[in-house]
Amino acid sequence: MLSGVFSLLSALLLITLDAVDVAFTEAAVGAGISIVLMLSTLTLTSRREKKSKNSNLIPLMIVIITGVTLTYGTLDMPNFGAADTPSQIHVAREYIKRTPEDIHIPNIVTAVLGSYRGYDTLGETAVIFTAGIGVLLILGRLSLRPRRRAKKIEKVL
Amino acid sequence: MINWEFIIGHLNYWFFIVLMMTGLYIVIAKGNLVKKVVGLNIFQTSVFMFYISIGKVIGGTAPIFPVDMKIDNNIVYSNPLPHVLILTAIVVGVATTSLALALIVRIREEYGTIEEDEIFIIEHELDSSNKTPNTYKENGHF
Numbered sequence: 622m623l624s625g626v627f628s629l630l631s632a633l634l635l636i637t638l639d640a641v642d643v644a645f646t647e648a649a650v651g652a653g654i655s656i657v658l659m660l661s662t663l664t665l666t667s668r669r670e671k672k673s674k675n676s677n678l679i680p681l682m683i684v685i686i687t688g689v690t691l692t693y694g695t696l697d698m699p700n701f702g703a704a705d706t707p708s709q710i711h712v713a714r715e716y717i718k719r720t721p722e723d724i725h726i727p728n729i730v731t732a733v734l735g736s737y738r739g740y741d742t743l744g745e746t747a748v749i750f751t752a753g754i755g756v757l758l759i760l761g762r763l764s765l766r767p768r769r770r771a772k773k774i775e776k777v778l
Numbered sequence: 779m780i781n782w783e784f785i786i787g788h789l790n791y792w793f794f795i796v797l798m799m800t801g802l803y804i805v806i807a808k809g810n811l812v813k814k815v816v817g818l819n820i821f822q823t824s825v826f827m828f829y830i831s832i833g834k835v836i837g838g839t840a841p842i843f844p845v846d847m848k849i850d851n852n853i854v855y856s857n858p859l860p861h862v863l864i865l866t867a868i869v870v871g872v873a874t875t876s877l878a879l880a881l882i883v884r885i886r887e888e889y890g891t892i893e894e895d896e897i898f899i900i901e902h903e904l905d906s907s908n909k910t911p912n913t914y915k916e917n918g919h920f
Contacts, residue, residue, distance in 0.1 A: 624816055631823050639840045639856035640830045643864050647826070650872050655819065662812060662879040666886040670810040671893050680807035688799040692792060700787025702836030704854065709835060713857040717841065727843040729858040734865060745866045752873035756880040 624659060628652035642730045790831045797824035809894040811882045815875060822871050826864045833857035 628651030635644035699706040716737070717729060724732040734742055801824060804817025834856050841858035843849055886892050889900055 624819065627820070627823070631827060634827060635830055638827075638830045638834045639838060640833070640861045640864070641840045641842070643826070643830060643861050643868065646865055646868050647823075650868055651819075651823070654872055655875055658876050658879050659812070659816070662883055665883045666812065666892050670808075670813065671896075675807075675809070675895075677807050680803055683806060684799045684803045687802065688795055691795045691798070695788055695791040695795070698788065698791055700783065701790045701831060702834050703787070704835045704838075706832075708832050708860075709857055713833075713859050716858060717855050721843060721847055721849055725847070727845055727847060729841040729843070729855070730861045730865065733858060733862045738862060741866060745869055748870050749873045752877045755877050759877075759880045759884050 625652050625656040628655065642728070791828065794824045794828045794831070797827070811885065811892045811894065812879075815878050815882070818878075819871070819875060822867070826867060829860040829864050833860035 632644040632648040720732045801821030838854040838856040841855040
């Protein structure tokens with residue numbers, strides 16, 4: 622599926638941008654788990670899309686206006702890869718300098734994720750746990766549930 | 779101010795805006811719910827790339843020290859903080875995607891369709907056929 626190819630390509634782009642950890646995650650999660658979920662959803666629902674009757678003009682207008690506004694916003698941004706931007710000279714240098722002294726592990730991303738920002742990661746796992754419970758509650762006992770609504774819909778139609 | 783260097787330096791932002799608007803267009807214009815989720819995924823991937831591209835330093839390398847921790851002070855590392863942020867965001871994104879897909883499966887189960895237009899029509903007809911509040915009780919529905 623094209624979406625998987627897209628995830629894999631974006632993972633490659635992330636590697637060229639020096640974000641190897643993110644690329645690993647994107648390849649495993651985006652190109653792996655997401656696609657499995659997407660394909661299983663398509664198997665459980667329908668594969669063909671029906672043609673929409675709505676006109677495409679209004680969405681196109683909204684998208685173009687938003688895009689132009691965002692492009693205008695980038696004019697103040699620093700050039701790509703510049704070393705003297707606020708994002709590089711603010712706290713990032715401190716993290717790079719202190720990681721070997723504080724945490725004693727080579728990977729700075731891991732150090733920040735697991736130690737400096739450990740509570741955030743805990744919150745992240747809480748989010749995943751909640752989503753898992755949500756999916757289980759929505760889909761649990763899928764075949765055993767009586768189809769109340771479906772009968773009603775048949776009556777209406 | 780607008781010269782060749784400026785254009786090259788901002789091309790990355792513009793690419794990601796185009797990608798983001800593609801995702802936004804799919805979310806707004808397509809009626810199929812699965813396609814809407816795909817559009818959302820494209821949208822969020824473009825935001826990820828945008829953040830990572832902010833953290834990149836030209837001539838820099840991935841923010842990982844040598845294993846023996848002999849750190850050469852002349853090596854430039856890319857900014858690790860956007861990486862951490864996006865690492866979290868990717869995982870949370872998959873959680874929301876799975877929840878959305880589960881909802882779509884459930885909608886399909888109830889309505890027999892995942893097209894937005896048809897769901898609206900069915901909802902409208904259900905509303906007009908159940909005008910009196912007692913209908914639910916008589917039919918044994920909740």
